[in-house]
Amino acid sequence: MDQYSLVRVIGEGSFGRALMVRPVNEDETFVMKEIRLPKAESDMRNSRREAVLLSIMKHPNIVAFRESFEADGHLFIVMEFCSGGDLLQRIQQQKNVSFSEDMILKWFVQMCLATKYIHDKRVLHRDLKSKNIFLTGNGLVKVGDFGSACTLNSAKAFAQTYVGTPYYVSPEIWDSKPYNNKSDVWSLGCVLYELCSLRHPFQARSWKSLILKVCRGAYAPLPSHFPYELHYLVKHMFKTNPRDRPSVHTILNSHRVSRLLHKHLTPESEELVKKQECRWRKEEGEKVAVLLGQKTLMTSSTAEGLSFTENNSIDPASRKKWAFGSCNTVLGVLGNADIISSDSMTAAEESVCQNQERRTRKQWDKHPPERLPSVLEKAQLCSAFETYTIHRHGCESLRGPLGSEQGDSVDGPEEIITDDSRLEPRSDDDDTDFEEDCPYDWIHELEKMVYDC
Numbered sequence: 001m002d003q004y005s006l007v008r009v010i011g012e013g014s015f016g017r018a019l020m021v022r023p024v025n026e027d028e029t030f031v032m033k034e035i036r037l038p039k040a041e042s043d044m045r046n047s048r049r050e051a052v053l054l055s056i057m058k059h060p061n062i063v064a065f066r067e068s069f070e071a072d073g074h075l076f077i078v079m080e081f082c083s084g085g086d087l088l089q090r091i092q093q094q095k096n097v098s099f100s101e102d103m104i105l106k107w108f109v110q111m112c113l114a115t116k117y118i119h120d121k122r123v124l125h126r127d128l129k130s131k132n133i134f135l136t137g138n139g140l141v142k143v144g145d146f147g148s149a150c151t152l153n154s155a156k157a158f159a160q161t162y163v164g165t166p167y168y169v170s171p172e173i174w175d176s177k178p179y180n181n182k183s184d185v186w187s188l189g190c191v192l193y194e195l196c197s198l199r200h201p202f203q204a205r206s207w208k209s210l211i212l213k214v215c216r217g218a219y220a221p222l223p224s225h226f227p228y229e230l231h232y233l234v235k236h237m238f239k240t241n242p243r244d245r246p247s248v249h250t251i252l253n254s255h256r257v258s259r260l261l262h263k264h265l266t267p268e269s270e271e272l273v274k275k276q277e278c279r280w281r282k283e284e285g286e287k288v289a290v291l292l293g294q295k296t297l298m299t300s301s302t303a304e305g306l307s308f309t310e311n312n313s314i315d316p317a318s319r320k321k322w323a324f325g326s327c328n329t330v331l332g333v334l335g336n337a338d339i340i341s342s343d344s345m346t347a348a349e350e351s352v353c354q355n356q357e358r359r360t361r362k363q364w365d366k367h368p369p370e371r372l373p374s375v376l377e378k379a380q381l382c383s384a385f386e387t388y389t390i391h392r393h394g395c396e397s398l399r400g401p402l403g404s405e406q407g408d409s410v411d412g413p414e415e416i417i418t419d420d421s422r423l424e425p426r427s428d429d430d431d432t433d434f435e436e437d438c439p440y441d442w443i444h445e446l447e448k449m450v451y452d453c
């Protein structure tokens with residue numbers, strides 16, 4: 001700690017603080033994340049995971065790790081400082097002036113390269129959003145915040161809770177299916193959409209409306225001046241069935257947009273793409289797993305059922321298969337649920353609730369989706385989930401990070417297109433090449449949030 005001097009506090013997250021620091025005798029500044037370490041050993045391992053995962057990510061489009069250490073009950077992670085701030089801030093600075101197509105593609109291709117690198121290591125980021133994507137002084141994109149990331153087949157990941165940021169969460173998560181590489185693609189699609197339209201694709205006034213829009217893949221079309229390839233890409237990234245969504249590898253290599261993206265590669269990125277040609281290698285995943293103290297790795301996502309071996313790891317032969325179709329259960333339940341209006345919330349309820357306590361994740365009860373309407377009716381728009389970011393001012397409606405001052409008028413049907421073909425399953429199993437061990441019981445977490453707040 002003594003080897004760094006504090007320049008300023010950059011911000012505060014649910015975990016602790018982010019500080020700008022300068023090493024003694026050096027000119028360069030860094031970001032130091034100060035994370036309160038929980039007392040329980042298992043929770044401590046979860047906190048350390050961010051440092052471990054960041055330390056193995058060496059890519060020009062991922063925030064560079066410098067070192068990590070522990071002192072006074074805190075974990076400190078020192079990393080590259082991105083002086084251009086995060087993409088959310090950058091979008092907000094635009095004040096409704098569109099980014100150029102060139103700028104969007106230049107940024108997007110870098111996000112894809114970073115995500116491909118992460119996926120090739122058999123890691124899922126699980127919290128890709130404009131707030132977690134940074135810009136350097138010379139305009140390079142850096143993906144950061146591995147606080148929610150996980151590897152495969154980990155009993156620890158199983159014991160840990162995650163929901164993500166609701167505005168970026170894919171339909172399969174709302175439908176309690178496993179998080180997979182395509183869930184990250186969905187979130188990337190949200191970021192791409194934000195860059196193109198300066199608003200979030202799934203703005204809503206209520207939880208119900210948000211989840212329905214996400215599960216139907218219903219979004220307002222991109223501004224028409226964008227090229228056909230971008231419209232086409234967004235449409236595919238928002239396919240409700242993850243099997244129909246392209247992987248990042250496909251987006252970069254064999255999608256209709258790939259050629260356009262390749263035109264926007266920097267010379268360094270071009271080199272990288274050449275090197276990255278080969279897809280994930282088993283040894284890479286094994287290295288990550290070993291680092292995290294895990295024993296085995298999953299290699300397939302196609303076996304039926306799901307069961308645990310005696311040592312609580314998942315039996316590879318029992319991996320769950322995707323159900324065909326999209327989240328009809330959740331949609332069905334929500335379709336009959338009362339509209340939950342955020343207007344009924346009090347100011348106190350809107351304040352950010354930080355639920356530090358993590359408990360072992362529970363499995364679904366017998367009829368999980370039926371719990372949804374009753375839980376959501378009581379749910380407040382507060383961030384019991386660490387990365388949940390919904391800002392609300394005054395007494396207007398629920399708004400996402402990019403919500404306009406006037407509040408949304410997007411709940412009405414007029415602007416929304418729903419492409420029924422997206423609900424049709426298309427077998428593309430090869431491309432959904434890995435997923436998380438087991439779906440989260442996010443409703444349980446929601447219940448905790450409702451009753452603990």
Ligand SMILES: Nc1ncnc2c1ncn2[C@@H]1O[C@H](COP(=O)(O)OP(=O)(O)OP(=O)(O)O)[C@@H](O)[C@H]1O
Pocket residue numbers: 010011012013014015017018031033063079080081082083085086131134144145147386387388
């Ligand atoms: N490497 C970085 N370079 C520049 N700014 C950073 C960097 N990492 C984080 N920040 C900034 O520091 C602030 C705190 O970020 P951090 O990711 O630690 O928490 P958060 O995203 O605000 O909250 P949470 O992680 O709980 O969702 C944010 O304003 C973020 O933009």
